[in-house]
Amino acid sequence: MTSQPGRGPVSHPDRPNAYTHPATVRYAETDQMGICHHANFLLFLEDARTAMMADRGIPYGKLEKTGIGLPVRQVHVRYKSPAFYEDRLLVEVWIERLRSASVTFGYEITRLDEGQPTTLATAEIELACMDMNTRKPRIFDKELRRSFEG
Numbered sequence: 080m081t082s083q084p085g086r087g088p089v090s091h092p093d094r095p096n097a098y099t100h101p102a103t104v105r106y107a108e109t110d111q112m113g114i115c116h117h118a119n120f121l122l123f124l125e126d127a128r129t130a131m132m133a134d135r136g137i138p139y140g141k142l143e144k145t146g147i148g149l150p151v152r153q154v155h156v157r158y159k160s161p162a163f164y165e166d167r168l169l170v171e172v173w174i175e176r177l178r179s180a181s182v183t184f185g186y187e188i189t190r191l192d193e194g195q196p197t198t199l200a201t202a203e204i205e206l207a208c209m210d211m212n213t214r215k216p217r218i219f220d221k222e223l224r225r226s227f228e229g
Contacts, residue, residue: 094185096229097173098131102188104166115162120200121154124186127170128204137226147223149206152181156202166190168199177227179218180208 108119129139142149162168168190175185186202210217219227 094171094173097171098127098134100127100130100170100172102126102168102170104162104164104168106164109164113164115164115166117156117158120156120158120162120188120202123168123170123188124156124172124184124202124204127172127186128184131172132226135226135229137223142223143211146211147217148209148211149182150209151204152207153205154202155204156200158200160190160197160199162188162190162199169196174227174229175203176205177219177224180216182206182208182219182227 102123104115104119108115108122110116132139132142139149168188171187171189173185174182176183183203183205186200186204187198188200188202189196189198191197208217208219208223209215
């Protein structure tokens with residue numbers, strides 16, 4: 080696994096287009112016991128997803144200026160182990176499914192414990208493609224599809 084943001088190496092060779100993004104658990108993200116609150120994992124996922132999109136040439140702010148929005152349709156998170164204050168995490172994100180008007184990202188959040196990765200959570204988030212002016216679904220154009228495909 081890599082600790083630098085970018086494409087590789089990644090933890091699973093079956094995810095060749097995955098993007099790895101570092102995160103550190105901040106004090107404000109923990110509860111009284113020093114454990115990262117579960118809702119903050121969604122922030123780590125979003126940071127990784129938007130970094131991946133920017134790396135592929137589609138910064139989210141620029142995408143919205145073109146009139147395309149990607150609202151969240153579904154979120155599924157499986158928590159496996161807690162994260163603690165000052166833990167250094169790696170968030171791996173990849174395209175799980177790409178449909179005509181939606182994209183599903185897969186995720187794995189890990190922490191290196193004595194050189195061995197510990198999976199803290201896995202997730203899938205589905206985003207719909209939406210016309211920002213009409214607020215109605217729209218099909219991905221060819222250029223955007225190519226960017227998602229890596």
